[in-house]
Amino acid sequence: MRSSGEGSGAEPGGFTMRMPRGGLLFLVTLLGSLFVLVLYFQSVTKSDAGVKTSKRVAGKSRRSPLQTLYNGDQWEMLSAQRSLQGRRELLEQACLSHTKKRRVLAPSDLKHLIVDDKHSLIYCYVPKVACTNWKRVLMILSSDGHYTDPLAIPASEAHIPGNLRRMSDLSVSEINLRLRTYLKFLFVREPFERLVSAYRNKFTRSYNTAFHKRYGTKIIQRYRPNPKPESLEKGSDVSFVEFVQYLVDPRTQREDSFNEHWERVHSLCHPCLIHYDVVGKYETLEPDAQAVLKLAGVDQMVQFPTSHKSTRTDGNMAASFFQHIGPFYQKKLFNLYRMDYLLFNYSTPGYLRTR
C-alpha cells in the first residue's frame, strides 16, 4: 500500500492518516486498469491459442504441422506434397459430386478422432489400416518420453480407449479450435482388401472368440441352412460368403451400425464434413507415414514401424475370396462400399463380375 503511494514511506503517522483517500483512489484506478489489461491479454491469447501452443511445443520447427503443410517453403518433400494435394482435391471434388446434403458435425461423429495437443495432430483411426501402429506412435508422441519404441507397446495397450485423447470427449469450442488449427489425417485402404482383411482376422483366427460369439453365431443362424449345433454355438466357422450375406442384408444395419472393422471409412471419419489435410494410403504406407511425421516435426524422434508380414491381404488374395461370391452379391457389396471407392480414388476391382 505504502509503496504505491507517492509518500517516501518514512512519513510520520499523521501523514499516512490523511493519505488513505488519495491512496485508495490510486489503488482503485490501478486495479481497474490492470483488470482491463488482463481481459485484453486474455482475448489476445485466446484468439490464437492453438497456433501459439503448437509453435511453442513444436520446438525446432516453430511451426504447426498445418502451417508447414500449407506454407510449404520449409518442406522439401515436394513430390510427396503434390500427391497429397492431388488426393485432397480429388476427395473434395468427389464429396461435391456425390453427397447431397451437408449436415453439421456432432461430437458423436468424432469418436474415431484421436488428438495430440502436443504436436497439433488429429488422426482418424480406421481399423485394418495400420491403426495399431498409428496409435502406438501417437502414444509415444503424447507420452513424455515414457515410451520410445512403438513396437515395445503391446497392441492391447494401444487399443485401450483411455490411453489416447478423443475429440468426442472435448467441448464444442475445444473441438472447433482443434479442427481449425491442427493437422488432420487419416489412412485408407482399397475397400475390399480391407474387408477381406477384417474377415480373415476376425473370423478365421481361432483366438477371436468374442467376434465369433457376438457376430459369428448370429451369421450362421441366419444364413446357413442346417447348421451343426457346434457351429451354432461357437460361431467360429463363418464363411466369407456368409459374411457377405450378413453385410448386404438390410436388417443388419437396421439393427445396429456396422462394427468398426468393416464399417466404411466414410461413416467412421466423415471425410466430407471434416477437411482432412493428409489422406494417407495403406498402399503407400511407409512414405505417407513418413510425410506425416515430417510435417509434425517428429521424424527424428519416432519411426513408423514397418511391417513385413507375408500374410498381408492384397489384391490377389481379395480376388480369391471374391471368386466364391456370385455377381448379385458382388454388386450389392460394391454398392455398400461405393463411397469409399469414389472418395479415395480406388478403381473398381478387375475381378468383380457385376455385369
Ligand SMILES: *[C@@H]1O[C@H](CO)[C@@H](O)[C@H](O)[C@H]1NC(C)=O
Ligand atoms: C487416381 O487414380 C488414378 C488411377 O489409379 C491415378 O492415375 C491418379 O493419379 C489418381 N489421382 C490422384 C489425385 O491420386
